[in-house]
Amino acid sequence: MYYRKPQYYDDFTCIADRCPDTCCAGWQIVIDEKSLEEYSRVEGEVGVRLQKSIDWEEGVFHQYNRRCAFLNEENLCDLYRELGAESLCDTCRLYPRHVEEFEEVREFSLSLSCPVVAEMILGQKDPVRFLEEADEALEEEDYEDFDTILFDWLEEARAVLFDIIQNRKLSISTRMSLILNIADIAQKALDHGTLLEVSLEEEIQKFLESSNKQKAISETESLEIRKKMLKDLYKLEVLREEWPQLLERLEKQLYAQGEEHYQQIRQEFCRKMQGCAEKKQQWEIYEEQLLIFFLYTYFCGAVYDDMIYTKAVLAVFSVLWIEELAMERWLFQGKKLEFQDLVEVAYMYAREIEHSDENLNLLEEFFDTRTLYSSEKLMKVLEV
Known part of the structure; x- marks a missing residue:
């Protein structure tokens, strides 16, 4: 049996009564x-x-x-x-320890929904490493239908995606676009029975060298896509009563006054958070750590449902919405945002998404069936 965990996994300690939002x-x-x-x-x-x-x-x-x-x-x-x-x-x-079980592999993670864990994840400065160990433990559970070939491919593909996400020479929007592009290609290949013929390295090179990338969509269309995504968030099961109130506040503050107002807020927020090289790098590190978390936790689960692309979308979608929630918090607080504010919006988002199978399944259905979440649409939003 193989065991895998992020290098910070064993550093977690519950702070009990000192927790800002008890589980x-x-x-x-x-x-x-x-x-x-x-x-x-x-x-x-x-x-x-x-x-x-x-x-x-x-x-x-x-x-x-x-x-x-x-x-x-x-x-x-x-x-x-x-x-x-x-x-x-x-x-x-x-809690907040979590384990994903695969044939001969156990992957341990910590849930972003815990305030301490959210602070640990977002506080990581260096690229995350994953530790592995093995023992001779016998597997008691029956994995007769487990697709070992697909799982091996997913593990290798995820390692490639990790390398992309942690390549700090690329902008974070380029990294997210690459994740979507590769996952989309892989999904289509899996659906057509040609997954093993896909060369990820070649596809990455083609993407980076492409000189005819589609032009970015207008800022107006970008806002319309975000509004439609927000409507999908409203459709999820509500786990905490303050969640819909937070979404309503976001809609009123960011979206209600139209595209020009939204873009002014977004541009000022980006200048404040990423106005110099050091700030920009730090903000992109936050997003990098979130992408790694979501891909590590969910990507290889595609071995059970064949839904590769939706796992990649979940990672990108989550980063986009944690950023939107952070921008709303910044505006609501008089254009101030501290690290702990980012931690709070991250774990609040995770509590609504991660702790409801109904919500995770519904989101995957949206990602799988709606053109709103196609790689072309999402990559264009990332470019705006």
């Missing part, structure tokens, strides 16, 4: 079956409280004022305090 509030905490069974056998006062604090049919903890029934006024867990760490259900014990 024990604002969303349902699902309890695994083993923990449910153990909770049902607890006796005494804690047992009585457990009986009253769990929706046994749904398998979740009750919430009061959107806080877990066991989260006390000090933002600490009473269940942990009374019964110890071993009493925690899988969700509480593992």
Whole structure:
């Protein structure tokens, strides 16, 4: 068995009551079956409280004022305090740690939805490295239908995409365009049964050398595309009640007064955030780290659904919208934006997207079926 993780993975430490946005509030905490069974056998006062604090049919903890029934006024867990760490259900014990399971490979990551992790990811100055180790552990789960050939290709392709994303000689918009271009070519080849014939190196070279790239779309069309994307965000399942309010504020502040107003805001925001070479490089490093995170976490999952292109779009789409949310925050705060503001909008976005299979699946459906998310459209938006 092979194990893979980003080099910062083991540096994570929960800051408990010092967390600016505790993971024990604002969303349902699902309890695994083993923990449910153990909770049902607890006796005494804690047992009585457990009986009253769990929706046994749904398998979740009750919430009061959107806080877990066991989260006390000090933002600490009473269940942990009374019964110890071993009493925690899988969700509480593992979060924000995440694992993607493949035949003979386990990939560990940390969720961007955690404030501490978001700060760790965005705070990385150097290109992310991935550590690997192996052992002789036997695989118990049946992977009879696992497509090893496709998975090997995805691993190799992702490594190539990582090299592109971490090539700081290229602008971040060029890097994102390359990701979309390569993923689009790969998707079409997979659909036609010619994936193994694709030479990623040749396709990258062709893209970089192309002298007839299509002209960028007008700023007006770019804004219209962003408005349509925003409508899709409104269609997602709402996990936290402040999310639609934030989108409404963004729409009012950035989009409601038309294209000229939006472009003025965007140009000033870019000057403030990227006005000199040092600031521009730092902003692009933020976006680089987010792209790496999303591609590492989701790209190889295409082995299970054959949807290569949508995984690339998710990475680019997420960076675009975290930037839009940051721009709205900057404007709302009197044209001021600190690092912690960027951290907050990143984990707020991730909490709405990453923690709902319904949302992830719906986004992939949009990316797969709507011309709005074609590589041609998105690459042009990146050029504006």
